Amino acid sequence: MMSYDSNNQQQPASEASYIFDSESAGEMARLMHQGQLLTRTMGGVFAGIDEADVEQWRQVIDLGCGPGDWVLDVAFEYPTVEVAGVDISRIMVDYANARARTQQLVNASFEVMDIREPLDFPDETFDMVNARYLFAVLRGEEWTTFLKECMRILRPGGILRLTEPIDLGLSSSPALERLSSWFFRLLKQNGYCFSADATSVGLTHKLPRLLREVGCQNIQQTGHCLDFSGDTDAWKALYRDLEVIFTTAQPLFVKAGIATAEEAAEQYQQMLIELHADDFCAVWHYVSMYGRKL
Secondary structure (H helix, E strand, O other), rough: OOOOOOOOOOOOOHHHHHOOOOOOHHHHHHHHHHHHHHEEEEEEEEOOOOOHHOOOOOOOOOOOOOOOHHHHHHHHHOOOOEEEEEEEHHHHHHHHHHHHHHOOOOOEEEEOOOOOOOOOOOOOOOOEEEEOOOOOOHHHHHHHHHHHHHHHHHEEEEEEEEEEEEOEEEOOOHHHHHHHHHHHHHHHHHOOOOOOOOOOOOOOOOOHHHHHHHEEEEEEEEEEEEEOOOOOOOHHHHHHHHHHHHHHHHEEEHHOOOOOHHHHHHHHHHHHHOOOOOOEEEEEEEEEEOOOOO
């Protein structure tokens, strides 16, 4: 198991700027369901990456790992690879370490770390750096510093992969569309996206240039589309995902002046009704981008 000297590790900065409560049990459950869906829809833990690369890897890391699903999946499928996960949430890191012990995955380890700060790892430590769904963690001005840190800890020849959403789902639900538009405005007001008009998550169009600017080479992109219509297996997990997101977001909409408490509650309840409609249809779009450190 990997271990690192964290005697000089900085304490995590205030989490007040995060959109979601990283110490919430509800948020942890949401991230578990979301992570499993992401990996499945992407086609596996290393989907899109040449197996010849993977066979040479010995150490990989997941930044902002949440409850650790991706790390544990990699550790199980590739027992010769040491897999680390870091997250700012103590409750999620403790839970992930407990899962690793229960599953006897001695090649998986987790630490508390704020990825907005300098990462507490030596230069050129990892063969792959993975990160997913950081759109509500890193503000626009923080992305370049974060990507430089990713490149610093990546070994020459290693791969950096980012997976981020385009939307929160395009659907037949007017209430979900309205709540999504409010959420994009919330991201924009708080500096989390690069959207010109706050009509999307507003990140995936910017990341390829940011990756090039920090020296990432041979950048490739793979699009993913997850159908979570009412007659699919994914519906239940995405229903829970949206339920938690928009329960959390309601007071934030009010604080930001985007909607009144009554408007937010009304749209939320209407969304739940429309998601249960027999003819509910929806797809969720996200993109994986990966490049190499030469």
